[in-house]
Amino acid sequence: xxxxxxxxxxxxxxxxxxxxxxxxxxxxxxxxxxxxxxxxxxxxxxxxxxxxxxxxxxxxxxxxxxxxxxxxxxxxxxxxxxxxxxxxxxxxxxxxxxxxxxxxxxxxxxxxxxxxxxxxxxxxxxxxxxxxxxxxxxxxxxxxxxxxxxxxxxxxxxxxxxxxxxxxxxxxxxxxxxxxxxxxxxxxxxxxxxxxxxxxxxxxxxxxxxxxxxxxxxxxxxxxxxxxxxxxxx
Numbered sequence: 706x707x708x709x710x711x712x713x714x715x716x717x718x719x720x721x722x723x724x725x726x727x728x729x730x731x732x733x734x735x736x737x738x739x740x741x742x743x744x745x746x747x748x749x750x751x752x753x754x755x756x757x758x759x760x761x762x763x764x765x766x767x768x769x770x771x772x773x774x775x776x777x778x779x780x781x782x783x784x785x786x787x788x789x790x791x792x793x794x795x796x797x798x799x800x801x802x803x804x805x806x807x808x809x810x811x812x813x814x815x816x817x818x819x820x821x822x823x824x825x826x827x828x829x830x831x832x833x834x835x836x837x838x839x840x841x842x843x844x845x846x847x848x849x850x851x852x853x854x855x856x857x858x859x860x861x862x863x864x865x866x867x868x869x870x871x872x873x874x875x876x877x878x879x880x881x882x883x884x885x886x887x888x889x890x891x892x893x894x895x896x897x898x899x900x901x902x903x904x905x906x907x908x909x910x911x912x913x914x915x916x917x918x919x920x921x922x923x924x925x926x927x928x929x930x931x932x933x934x935x936x937x938x939x
Contacts, residue, residue, distance in 0.1 A: 727930050729757050730770040731803040734783050737774025748883055752900050781805035785933075788814055790826040793918040794911060797831035797938040798823070799903055804931040813929055821922040834938055838863075839882035840902035841875040843894040848873060860888035872897075876904060905938035 732753045740747035744754055757767050773780050786807065788800045804810040815825050841862070845852075850865075853873050857865040862885050866874040873894075877885045879901055886899040911919065919937070927935050 724928070724930060725760055726762055726766060728803075728933060729753060729760060729762055730766055731783055731931075732933060733757065733767060733770035734774040735785055735803055737771050738776075738783070742771055742775055749900070752898060756898070786810070787828075787832070788825065789828065789831045790818060791824045791831070792818075792922045792937065793822045794909075794915045796909055796911070796919055797834050797905070798926075799832065799835060799936040800926060801933040801936075802931045803933050810929075810931045813931070814926070817925050817929065818922075821925045822918070823922055831938070834907070835903040835905055835936060837879060838902060838904050839877040839879050839885060840898075840900055840904075841877065841882065841885050841889065841896060842868075842898045843873055843875060843889050843896045844871050845873070845894045846871070848894075856889060856892050856894060859892060860885045902934075903936040905936075908939050911939070 733750065736747060736750040736753050740749055742750070744751045754767070769778070772778050773783075776782075783803050783805050784807065786802045786804065788802060788811065790798055790800075792798050800814065802810050802814070818825050845856075848856075848871070850867060853865045853867070857863075857875055860875065860877075861881050862875040862877040864876040866876075868874050875885060875889065882899050882901065886896045889896055919939070923935055923937070926932060
């Protein structure tokens, strides 16, 4: 299940380190703003800090992002916004944005989406097509669908998907994210990422040509500094 080119979720690409650092720093700032600066009691901050470590983000950049979230700098406050619409071939999308300038973000995104054959939608126009769930990405050497499903049941996850190349996607209720992650680790799995996410209720099927068109759209949107993640109904 699932294709290597898309998991329904896209995060910052490490291919452009400066851009990746900008996105991770914004996520750290918002995580601190919403849940405080103690990573032990702030799952979102823990996830962001793991991402920073994985991308070898400088400590002073991390510290500055934390201070910004605590309001200890004179930088403009960041806000989190969801934009909705349709990618090429009628594929519904959600875009999570972290921005200090709402007007700039929507103008930039509207231009990108239109240029790449998509359409921006009104609030609520496609959000109903997705479920808000806990998403846990994990790996385990030699895991099969049977062993992954057994691990999911033991952990309290609702569903598991094989993403290929040894990567598995566990879905659970929002409130169960930490419990599922902890249980998987206890069962010998390596948890790569755990976060709240959006899962399409009815994924679309596309031809290879259509997939290529959507990939071009996805890359263009994801490349914007204010974009945190893109969710597709695929």
